[in-house]
Amino acid sequence: MxxxxxxxxxxxxxxxLGGLLFGFDTAVISGALSPLKLQFDLDAVxxxxxxxxxxxxxxxxxLVTGFLSDRIGRKKTIIIAAWMFLLSAIGCAFAPSVFILVLSRMIGGVGVGMASVISPMYITxxxxxxxxGQMVAYYQLAITVGIVLAYASNAWLDGIDLSWFSxxxxxxxMFLVMAIPSIVFLVMLAKVxxxxxxxxxxxxxxQAAKVMQVIRDPEEVEKELYDIAHAAMKANGKSGSLWAKNIRLPLLIGVVLAILQQFSGINAIIYYGPSIFEAAGFDSSNALLLQVIIGAVNVLATFIAIRLVDRYxxxxxxxxGLAGIVVSLVLCGLLFYTGQTKTPLLLVLMLFYIACFAFSLGPITWIIINEIFPTEVRVKAVAFCTLMLWVAVWAVGQFVPWILAHAGPAMLFWIFAVCSTTNFIFSWKxxxxxxxxxxxxxxxLFVAPH
Known part of the structure; x- marks a missing residue:
C-alpha cells in the first residue's frame, strides 16, 4: 500500500469511529435499564x-447537521458530534435525577443523529x-463493534466490584465508559x-489541493481536483432544491432504501433475539452472552461487505443479502406458526438473518445514500434520507409490540419478509x-437514458 x-x-x-460511538450509545441502555428502573422507581411511561x-x-x-456542515465544514461538525457523545457520557454517569439523565440521553441522541449523517458523508x-464502498462500510462495521463493546462492557461491569459506585x-x-472512546475520537480528529x-x-x-497532494497519488491529484472544481462550478448555478427534476430518482432510491432497511426488522429481531434463543433451548439467564453472540456475527459478516462491495x-x-433475509424471515415465521420453535434450526436462521443483513442491507444502504446525490444537494438529501431512516426506526418500535401481542411472532416475521421482498424487487429494478x-x-448516471 x-x-x-x-x-x-x-x-x-x-x-x-463516529459509528462506534453511535452503536455504543444506542446499545448501552440495554444493560443500564434494569438498575435504573430500580433506583428511580420508573413506571412504564x-x-x-x-x-x-x-x-x-x-x-x-x-436536522441540524446539514446546516452546520455546509457552513462550518465537515470536520468541525464531526468534532461537535464527538463532544455531544462525551457530554452525554458524563451527564448520564453523574445524573442526580431522571430529568438530567433524560437530558443527557437527548444530548447523546443529537450526537448519534449528527454522526449518522456526517461520518459516512465525509468518508464518501x-x-x-x-x-x-469499502471505506463507507467501515462506518457500518464501527456501529456493530460499538454495539458489541457496549454489551461486553455492561457484562464486565456487572461482574466486578467498584469502589466508586454502589x-x-x-x-x-456503564454510561461513563463511553467517555473513553469519545476522548480518543476527539484526539484523533485533530489529524483529520x-x-x-x-x-x-x-x-x-x-487548501483542497494541499489536502489532495497528501491523500492521493501524484498522477490522480490534478484530474480529481479538476472534476471537483467543475462540479462545484456547475452547482453554483443551481438552487440545490430537493425537489429538482434531476434529484427525484436518487431521492426516491435513498428514501426507500432507508425506510425498508428498518422494515427488514433488524432492530426488532436483535431486541427479540434472546427470546428466540430461549425458544431454541438456550438458558435464558445468559442473555448478555447471547447478545454478544448476535453482535459478533454482525461484526464478522460486515467484513464480507468491506471485502466485496467494490469488487462485485x-x-x-x-x-x-435481501434474498437470504427473505428466506430466513419466511422460515422463522413458519417455525413459530407451526410451534416448532424448540429447535436449533431457529438459532441457525436467526444468525443467518443477521449475517445477510450485515453484509448487504446494513452497510450498502449507507453507501448508496451517501454517494448518489450531486454536489449542490448532497448534504440536504443525505440528511433527509437519514431522517426518514430514523422515522422508520420509531415506527417499527411502535408497531412491533402491538403485532407481537395481537398477531404473534409468526405474523411479525412475515410482515418483515413482505417488506424485504419489496426491497429486493426495488433494488433489482x-x-x-x-x-x-x-x-x-x-x-x-441518473439523468442519462437507460
Missing part, C-alpha cells in the same frame, strides 16, 4: 420516555472512487483534514449500480 493509500485508510477509520429520548435527540441531530467525499448504581459506570470537496465548494481550492458492486450484494464511479459522475 502506498503512503497516500495508508493515509486514506487511516482518515476513514478515524471518522468511522418514564421507562419509555428514557429510552425514546435518545431518538428525539437523533432527529434533532439529523474523501475516499477514492475505487475504494469508496451496586445499585452500576448503571453509572477537511473534506476537499467542501473546501473547493467554499472557494478554498488552494452494490446491487449484487444487496440482492444476495430501480437502484442503479454506482461501483467505481466518481461522485461527480453520479448526476450523469
Amino acid at each position: 502506498s503512503i497516500s493509500g495508508f493515509r486514506q485508510q487511516a482518515v476513514c477509520l478515524i471518522v468511522a 418514564m421507562e419509555g420516555w428514557l429510552v425514546s429520548s435518545g431518538l428525539i435527540g437523533c432527529i434533532v441531530g439529523v 467525499e474523501f475516499a477514492p472512487a475505487s475504494k469508496r 451496586r445499585a448504581e452500576i448503571w453509572r459506570p 483534514p477537511e473534506s476537499p470537496r467542501w473546501l473547493v465548494s467554499n472557494g478554498k481550492a488552494d 458492486g452494490r446491487k449484487s450484494l444487496l440482492k444476495a 430501480v437502484v442503479k449500480e454506482t461501483k467505481g464511479r466518481s461522485l461527480e459522475e453520479m448526476e450523469e
